[in-house]
Amino acid sequence: MKIKFYIATALVAGVLAACNGQSKKAEAHDHSSHEGHDHEAEAAQTSTANPVLNNEALNNVYAHYIHLKNNLVASNEAEAKTAAQAVKTALDALKDPEATKAAETSASAADLKTLRASFDALTKQVERLIKKTGVKSGEIYVEFCPMANNDKGGYWLSNNKEIQNPYYGDQMMKCGSVKETLKQ
Structure with a gap:
């Protein structure tokens, strides 16, 4: 019975760790996408610089x-x-x-x-x-x-x-x- 408890706990911990890792990757991806968007906005502003x-x-x-x-x-x-x-x-x-x-x-x-x-x-x-x-x-x-x-x-x-x-x-x-x- 204790073995099942330890296995279940390990599985839950593994799933939580995996989800947390995916969440951080998603946040990093969202953040990097946002940074890219800001860079694109800056590039757009540069392209409309004063003639x-x-x-x-x-x-x-x-x-x-x-x-x-x-x-x-x-x-x-x-x-x-x-x-x-x-x-x-x-x-x-x-x-x-x-x-x-x-x-x-x-x-x-x-x-x-x-x-x-x-x-x-x-x-x-x-x-x-x-x-x-x-x-x-x-x-x-x-x-x-x-x-x-x-x-x-x-x-x-x-x-x-x-x-x-x-x-x-x-x-x-x-x-x-x-x-x-x-x-x-």
Whole structure:
């Protein structure tokens, strides 16, 4: 009888040990899969890094423009205002009266709603300058939301195809589509 007890105990211990080992392997596999996923996400972010333009001053404008767009997406009014001022300062260096006027309107916006309303005109000017000088490497996506600006529509530039609407933020994050890709 004692032998049966010892055998049963050994079997139960063996099964538990085996299950525990499988559980740890599964956790390790899940963890390594998760780490691989994070790495893939990082690689995806790397592939959507800022494009390089043929004009160094315009690279600066575009970097500030993307900062502005991202803060409009996030509905971060304070940072969006700061970014709009930085776009204006960077555009001043290009000495383009039309672009400077659009940037001044954005930089002087009193609130997020006004800033979003001025964003389409600013986008059109930055897009015009990019098309004029060209993209050296990478891609810029010209995206459009037909509902922005009281259904008149609104454009924005982005480093990736995923729609993140700066006109509505989280209210209508995915409203829009890619209309054009600017590249070398």
